[in-house]
Amino acid sequence: MSAALLSDVAEYDLRGLNCPLPVLKTQKxxxxxxxxxxxxxxxxxxxxxxxxxxxxxxxxxxxxxxxATEDGHRFLIARGA
Structure with a gap:
């Protein structure tokens, strides 16, 4: 994906949180x-x-x-129906 297509995508910073918090907060x-x-x-x-x-x-x-990032990972998610 080009940078132009992703410039309007919000980033949710969950660094420092451990399982299961990243999934629970992403779900919310x-x-x-x-x-x-x-x-x-x-x-x-x-x-x-x-x-x-x-x-x-x-x-x-x-x-x-x-x-993969310097300190972990990042994931691009599109919300389902």
């Missing part, structure tokens, strides 16, 4: 969003690379991108 944030809206989620929890994709699959959200 997505509930307040409209279907199709996108959100970057930043984490430092090493289990997030397993938990976030599983959460998206189970709840019907689209995981559009996963990136």
């Amino acid at each position: 944030r997505l509930k307040s969003m409209a279907s199709g809206e996108r959100l970057w989620v930043r984490t430092t929890d090493p289990l997030a690379v397993i938990d976030i994709p599983n959460f998206c699959r189970e709840k019907g959200h689209a995981l559009l991108a996963t990136e």
